[in-house]
Amino acid sequence: MDLQISVFLLFILFTAGHSLSCYECKGLNGSCADQTVQTCHSGYSQCMSSTGVSKFGEVSGKVKTKDCAFACQSGSLNLGYIKTTTSCCDTDKCNLQDAPDPSDIPNGKTCYSCDIQSCTNTLICSGDEDHCIQITSTFGGQSTVLKGCASKSLCDGIEFDLGVASFACCKGNLCNGAQSVNQRWEL
Known part of the structure; x- marks a missing residue:
């Protein structure tokens, strides 16, 4: 019984201080080539990757973003002039891949x-x-x-x-x- 309690306390000790690490980038030109790894602040429990495509008349653009997220939901959103897809995950550096294009x-x-x-x-x-x-x-x-x-x-x-x-x-x-x-x- 004492061994079980000791193992449980060691588990809590080793996991309590862990902070999530996520890739970060803001690719305003449609590329996340210059991404870095950041340690997320307390309360940020997910990594996210997002790809947004906008079109206003003949002007269009693509933005790719990666970051830590407080709350994140994977999926796609289309407002007509802007479409975005977001991918969320919850392990260290899990957002290496870009979110797919809408x-x-x-x-x-x-x-x-x-x-x-x-x-x-x-x-x-x-x-x-x-x-x-x-x-x-x-x-x-x-x-x-x-x-x-x-x-x-x-x-x-x-x-x-x-x-x-x-x-x-x-x-x-x-x-x-x-x-x-x-x-x-x-x-």
């Missing part, structure tokens, strides 16, 4: 998206984006709404209300239309 292969699902004038645009979802999402944020009394497509894996981890921003997902074509953001939608 898919351009349509999957038959459609959701509403927003532009500067309205949120009634129809967006064709792609890849594993099988849910619609609505993000509402409030800053300085002004409300901003974003709508688009998202993967189920992303929706499973982000449906919540932070007070200044709320995230809600639903399943079904154009289900992120005129419904209230306070309504909880069925996954």
Whole structure:
């Protein structure tokens, strides 16, 4: 019995001081060639890798990011003018590989998206984006709404209300239309 307690205490001693290490980079030119390893701050329990592609008219760009994460959910998000995929993991230096580029292969699902004038645009979802999402944020009394497509894996981890921003997902074509953001939608 004393041996079991001693082994348990040694295990706690050796694991309590361990901090997660993740690769870090901010590739604004679409490449994470200059990545470094960093020790994550207390409370950051995951490593993440993200690839974002934006297109505004004829101007497009790609950003790759790697870092420590407080909370991270793997999946894809498509707001029409920006698409992103995120990969999350929870072991040392597990984010060596870049997150994949967002898919351009349509999957038959459609959701509403927003532009500067309205949120009634129809967006064709792609890849594993099988849910619609609505993000509402409030800053300085002004409300901003974003709508688009998202993967189920992303929706499973982000449906919540932070007070200044709320995230809600639903399943079904154009289900992120005129419904209230306070309504909880069925996954």
